[in-house]
Amino acid sequence: MVDVRVEGPAVERGEEILTPEALAFVADLQTRFGAHRDALLSARAVRRAEIAAARRIDFRAETAGVRDGDWRVPPPPPGLVDRRVEITGPTEPKMAINALNCGASVWLADLEDANTPHWRNVVGGQVVLKDAVRRTLAFTSPEGKEYRLRDDGDLPTIVPRPRGWHLPERHLVVEGEPSVGALVDAGLYLFHNAQEQLDRGSGPYFYLPKMEGHLEAGLWRLVFDHAEQVLGLPAGSIRATMLIETIPAAFEMEEMLHALGVHATGLNAGRWDYLFSVIKTFRDAGPEFVLPDRGAVTMTAPMMRAYTDQLVAVCHRRGAMAIGGMAAAIPSRRDVEANERALAKVREDKDREAGDGFDGSWVAHPDLVPICREIFDGVLGDRPNQLDRQRPEVSVTSEQLLDVAGVPGxxxxxxxxxxxxxxxxxxxxxxxxxxxxxxxxxxxxxxxxxxxxxxxxxxxxxxxxxxxxxxxxxxxxxxxxxxxxxxxxxxxxxxxxxxxxxxxxxxxxxxxxxxxxxxxxxx
CATH class of the missing domain: 1.20.1220.12 (Malate synthase, domain III)
Incomplete structure (x- = not known):
């Protein structure tokens, strides 16, 4: 029997999440796939050293057959056919309710970058997700204000984002070692909610962050295949959208979709982490890889245009959804002029994405949902997405993806x-x-x-x-x-x-x- 121990403090309603059966399921994932994950993290360091020595990346010669092959991912599943507006945010009760009530198509329930992995957040987030799936989520503020889900039943599709492969979870110890945070987040969610989501006409869906190539996507495929067998779920019912937010992943978009296989449903342009990855990967590669001020690197810079054009072209060629990046503005209700400037930037950003062929995009605040929806409505009309829009004119080179020197500022x-x-x-x-x-x-x-x-x-x-x-x-x-x-x-x-x-x-x-x-x- 696998030794699994909870070493975090007590969390309200934690006993509903950390049941013996759920812990055994997560421990099984850890023992089966933890070493595989460790090996892939070691491979990252080798890959980074190779890139640093060459001062460039290129499309992998050994996977040319995948890029040249005639294949497509399965059609989008229920709840992910129309994704024109996606709102992101942490699994904190008040923010979760506001996100679910705002009229978006999808709620990205963020267990990753928008969440500090305090144990109370890790477990409390799973409590929120369990209640949200069952439409029982409610919250009363210290001032006595009550927050509840809309009762019209028309709520966004719930898509959690677990932690990246690199993060541990030291509060859940399996055979004396910290668990993989991604396996804890995904495992607990699947155990408690996968069948419930299927029964409700949706499904267990994920956003997968921080991957650096197709081998890491392939590990998720193995995890999902195994989870489906253990939990008695239909094969291919677990579906995932991968964030292309590292520069190595930008050179393996097709390979990553292919590696995730029947579980693949789309790619997302994770722009902020993408810039971080460019800096991290080429941090010591010379002045031609030194970016200007963060605020000067817009999505109209040539290297960023190449990245997003490639993503849309790859996705639609393979039948996958292409989801645009974050509009991070927080509307101001005190400064009218500042608010108008911010909303104008959001409108310009979403206009560009919808015009480029993206099927939807992200916002970080409920007040931005109407703007994003209006823009995508104007392009999509009655269509749920733009999967039929191919981009045959797109032919992105490695030089274009790496044109850091071409970024003005x-x-x-x-x-x-x-x-x-x-x-x-x-x-x-x-x-x-x-x-x-x-x-x-x-x-x-x-x-x-x-x-x-x-x-x-x-x-x-x-x-x-x-x-x-x-x-x-x-x-x-x-x-x-x-x-x-x-x-x-x-x-x-x-x-x-x-x-x-x-x-x-x-x-x-x-x-x-x-x-x-x-x-x-x-x-």
Whole structure:
């Protein structure tokens, strides 16, 4: 019998989730697939070293047969045929209810970048998902305000996003070792909700983040195949949309769809993590790979256009849905002019995506749902999606995907300060248990914090000269940190956030993910 132990603190209604049967199911996934995951993480390091040495990536010669083959993924399942508006957010009761009531087509229930993996969030999120699936979710605020789901039955399709392969779950120990966070998140959700979703005419669906290639997608296929057999689910009923948010994955889009097989339903343009991956992968590859200020890298930059055009073309050639990136604006009800500017940017962004052939897109706030829906309604009309729109004119090269030097913009002191301030504010909130944070009318999550700290590291390493004439050094960054901390003032866990930021931004060696050292500081 597998030894499985819960070493986290008690969580309200946790006994409903952490049943002996559910824990045994997760432990089975861990013992079967944990070592496979470990091997794939080791392979990432080898791949990164190869890319760093060559200072380039190319499409894999050994998988040309997949790219040239005549195959398609299965048709979209019930609830994922029309995905024109998807709202993202953490599995916190109030935000979950607001997301489910907002009129979106899909709710991305985020157990990953918008969620701090405190044990109370890990288990509490599963409680919220269980109630949401059964339409019993309710919440009363400390002030006595009640939140309940709409009773018209027309709610978004629920699509959880588990943690990436790299994150552990130390509070659930199997045979003396921490579990894989992704297997905990997906396993608990499947055990409690897969059959219930099928009975309700939907299904167990996922968003899969942070993968770096088809071998990692293939591991998810094995996990899903096994889960279906153990839980008695119809073959191919577990379906997933993969985020293309790493630069290695951008060169393996078709291979990843093929590897996920009958479980594949689409790809998403995860733009923020994609920029982080570009910086991380080519962090020491020379000045031609140094991006300008984060805010200057828009989706109209040539390398980003190549990435999104490739994604739409690949998806529709293979019968998969193409889902656009995040509109992170938080509408302001106090500053009319700022709100109009933000909404204009959202409208421009969604106009571009709908015109490019995307089947839907993401927003981070309920107030943005009507804008996104209006734009996609205007393009789609009565059609549920644009799967019939092929992009035969798209022929993206590796040079186009890697054209970092072609991104317009400067490297400025304001950009450096913005990176430092946003990272500090976000990390303080993350350490306190809040993974989705509104900062300067933008919804920030772990992906944007990763961009901020990695860009600072790269600018130091490259000796970037800012618009002020100052060279970015560790001493300069420490001075900026001092000034930004003073400007922020009182903020819970700000000292811890500063220590963490300095650890990941000023280190000699680049830490792959800031959430790994951050995880050591929670609970």
């Amino acid at each position: 400067e490297r400025t002191m304001a950009g450096l300060r913005g990176n430092v301030e946003v990272a500090l504010r976000y990390l303080a909130a993350w350490l306190g248990g809040n993974g989705a944070v509104g900062i300067h009318n933008l919804m920030e999550d772990a992906a944007t914090a990763e961009i901020s700290r990695s860009q600072v590291w790269q600018w130091i390493d490259a000796g970037v000269v800012l618009d002020t004439g100052e060279t970015v050094t560790r001493d300069l960054v420490r001075r900026v940190i001092d000034e930004e901390v003073a400007g922020i003032g009182e903020l819970d866990r700000l000292d811890d956030a500063r220590t963490l930021f300095e650890r990941v931004a000023l280190a000699d060696e680049f830490p792959d993910f800031l959430t790994l050292p951050a995880y050591e500081l929670i609970d």
